Amino acid sequence: MxxxxxxxxxxxxxxxxxxxxxxxxxxxxxxxxxxxxxxxxxxxxxxxxxxxxxxxxxxxxxxxxxxxxxxxxxxxxxxxxxxxxxxxxxxxxxxxxxxxxxxxxxxxxxxxxxxxxxxxxxxxxxxxxxxxxxxxxxxxxxxxxxxxxxxLKEEYRLLAILILSLGLLGWAVIYLLSLRLAKPIGQVAEAAKQVEHGNYDVRLPDYVKEQEVHDLVHSFKEMAQKLEQLEATRAELLAGVTHELKTPVTSISGLLQAVKDEVVTGEEAKDFLDISLKETTKMQVMINDLLEFNSFSANALPVTSEQHEANDLIEDMVHQWKLGQEMEGVEVAVSLLAHDRILSIDPMRLQQILVNLLNNALHAVNPSTGKIEVVLLEEDNWLHIEVRDNGSGIPLEEQDLIFERFYRGEGKKYKVRGLGLGLPFSRLLAEAMHGELLLKESSPHGTIFVIRLPLLDQ
CATH class of the missing domain: 3.30.450.220 (LuxQ periplasmic domain, N-terminal subdomain)
Incomplete structure (x- = not known):
């Protein structure tokens, strides 16, 4: 005013x-x-x-x-x-x-x-x-x-009347507009207090005539819903991480106690010790994944840049992965570029991404009829590395969440051990090499992930 x-x-x-x-x-x-x-x-x-x-x-x-x-x-x-x-x-x-x-x-x-x-x-x-x-x-x-x-006696009089009229009109407009804005803004302020105390179920009007206030209300409602979702995810993820770390500790403790109390002896005791070592290794892998993810998120892990031929590099990575897997009925194929191209990437980091995608594909397919295919495509001076499988796919409601850290889908939560950091970490690695990792499509007939990396100019 x-x-x-x-x-x-x-x-x-x-x-x-x-x-x-x-x-x-x-x-x-x-x-x-x-x-x-x-x-x-x-x-x-x-x-x-x-x-x-x-x-x-x-x-x-x-x-x-x-x-x-x-x-x-x-x-x-x-x-x-x-x-x-x-x-x-x-x-x-x-x-x-x-x-x-x-x-x-x-x-x-x-x-x-x-x-x-x-x-x-x-x-x-x-x-x-x-x-x-x-x-x-x-x-x-x-x-x-x-x-x-x-x-300007007469002109002063007319000017005074004009200014006074404009002042009264402006005051009336501001007053009426303030009345229309005060209610929804007051509701947003009250909702903010509820969110501050942990109540995310806020009630706000669905429509406000003023566009700016409508955008404010709409954005606040979305924020409250997102916070509620994140709070639920945080609680679930904390429980999941605790469970994933507690399970091997409990298993190791029971096995070692059985050996100590001589409940098992001889070869059976050795088997118990071997199982304990394997569980310890799995636990170390999960802890290392967690530490490495946190370090990479803080830009504490370096990424090198080396030039490699795309066909030879990807074919060698897939071959190494196959040697370390036990899969009798799963078919793995590689389709290479017709004309090889040069990549400037960190080969170790690219291998981490590719191995993670291949492991996920292996868990998704049927052990007896599964098929995994790695396809190399060139598009607008970009290399597309597609990892395809004929598994059951990712549910539609989970597709927007798979790159969230610690998120684990319902299908993997009780079947596959892990912390839910594989895909988020892989995306960070791809972005660090000036590329990206995307979910191209997923349906009950299979899933396709794409790694996009820039090619060097020929």
């Missing part, structure tokens, strides 16, 4: 200055016209006898009617020597008997003077010569103070 009234005051001040300037210019132009017209009439009256200029007082009084000021200008008829021959009202603006000839001979017809006699400042003098056949017989001079020329 203060800004509105400040703006109106500034507008009023600027308007007054502009009106004063415009009125001064207009009245000076009008004075010039009247002086010239009066000089022409006097010259016409003297044309025949070439006598010194003179005029009837009634004729001069008629010329004073042009002005709407409270005090009309003083009009003088002056001869060539500066003597005042006639005046509109004696003693109105000056007590002098003559005008300085130097002022009358100046080139300009509009002069700004100081009235030394009456102590005024900023007097305007308009002069026009009385000429008959090229001969100057005298001058018509009009004198008036600047404050009279700039006087």
């Amino acid at each position: 203060a800004a509105l009234f400040l703006g109106l005051l500034i507008a009023a001040g600027l308007s007054i200055l502009w009106l004063q300037h415009a009125m001064l210019e207009n009245r000076l132009e009008a004075s010039e016209f009247i002086a010239e017209e009066l000089a022409y009439r006097i010259a016409g009256a003297q044309k025949d006898d070439l006598l010194p200029p003179s005029f009837e007082r009634d004729e001069l009084e008629d010329r004073k009617l042009f002005s709407d000021t409270e005090q009309p200008p003083a009009v003088y008829i002056i001869d060539v020597s500066g003597q005042i021959l006639s005046a509109s009202e004696p003693g109105t603006f000056t007590l002098m008997d003559s005008f300085p000839v130097a002022l009358l001979n100046r080139n300009t017809d509009v002069l700004k003077l100081t009235d030394e006699v009456q102590g005024r400042s900023r007097l305007w003098m308009i002069k026009k010569p009385i000429e008959v056949e090229g001969l100057t017989f005298g001058w018509v001079v009009m004198v008036q103070p600047e404050n009279e020329l700039e006087r």
